[in-house]
Amino acid sequence: xxxxxxxxxxxxxxSTAEACKCWNSYGRHVSEYTHACxxxxxxxxxxxxxxxxxxxxxxxxxxxxxxxxTESDCECPDCPQEDARRKSLSLAPMTDxxxxxxxxxxxxKQRSVPFIG
Numbered sequence: 538x539x540x541x542x543x544x545x546x547x548x549x550x551x552s553t554a555e556a557c558k559c560w561n562s563y564g565r566h567v568s569e570y571t572h573a574c575x576x577x578x579x580x581x582x583x584x585x586x587x588x589x590x591x592x593x594x595x596x597x598x599x600x601x602x603x604x605x606x607t608e609s610d611c612e613c614p615d616c617p618q619e620d621a622r623r624k625s626l627s628l629a630p631m632t633d634x635x636x637x638x639x640x641x642x643x644x645x646k647q648r649s650v651p652f653i654g
Contacts, residue, residue, distance in 0.1 A: 556586040556587065556588050556614075557571070557574075557575075557580075557586065557587045557591065557595065557598050557609055557610060557611040558571045558585065558586060558587070558609070558610050558614075558617075559571045559574055559601075559602035559605065559607040559608070559609060559610075560602075560607055560608050560609075560610055560617035561606070561607050562607075562608075562620075562624075563621060563624075564617050564618050564620060564621020564622070564624070565621075566585060566617075567605075567607050568585050570601075570602060570605045570607050571585065571586070571587055571602075572587075573601070573605070574587065574598050574601035574602055574605070574609075575587030575591075575598070577597070577598075577601050578591045578594040578597050578598045578601065579591065579594065580594075580598070595609075595611045595612065598611055599611055599612075612640055613636055613637075613639060613640035615639070615640075616631065616636055616639060616640065619631065619639060
């Protein structure tokens with residue numbers, strides 16, 4: 538039974554990693570754009586996220602969001618909120634290097650949570 542729990546946990550981890558949204562410069566999710574880009578990439582629009590097997594099309598999803606004047610959170614789900622927080626404090630937005638570091642730290646925290654099964 539623990540094997541099934543472990544498999545389910547791995548599947549859940551990967552499925553949530555592929556959930557993407559389009560965010561505006563104010564740190565707000567733009568559902569209509571997410572839906573449009575999700576449809577364009579062949580994903581499944583569900584609860585405001587683009588879910589499904591779009592892992593090999595994350596770049597396409599990201600470019601779609603950018604073409605609509607928004608930014609994708611596929612590679613860094615918490616970056617739009619962090620950018621909005623910085624903007625509210627009159628700080629500069631994150632650089633590309635800071636975004637990569639921020640995303641890496643977030644994924645380390647998610648992986649470090651122990652699985653209890």
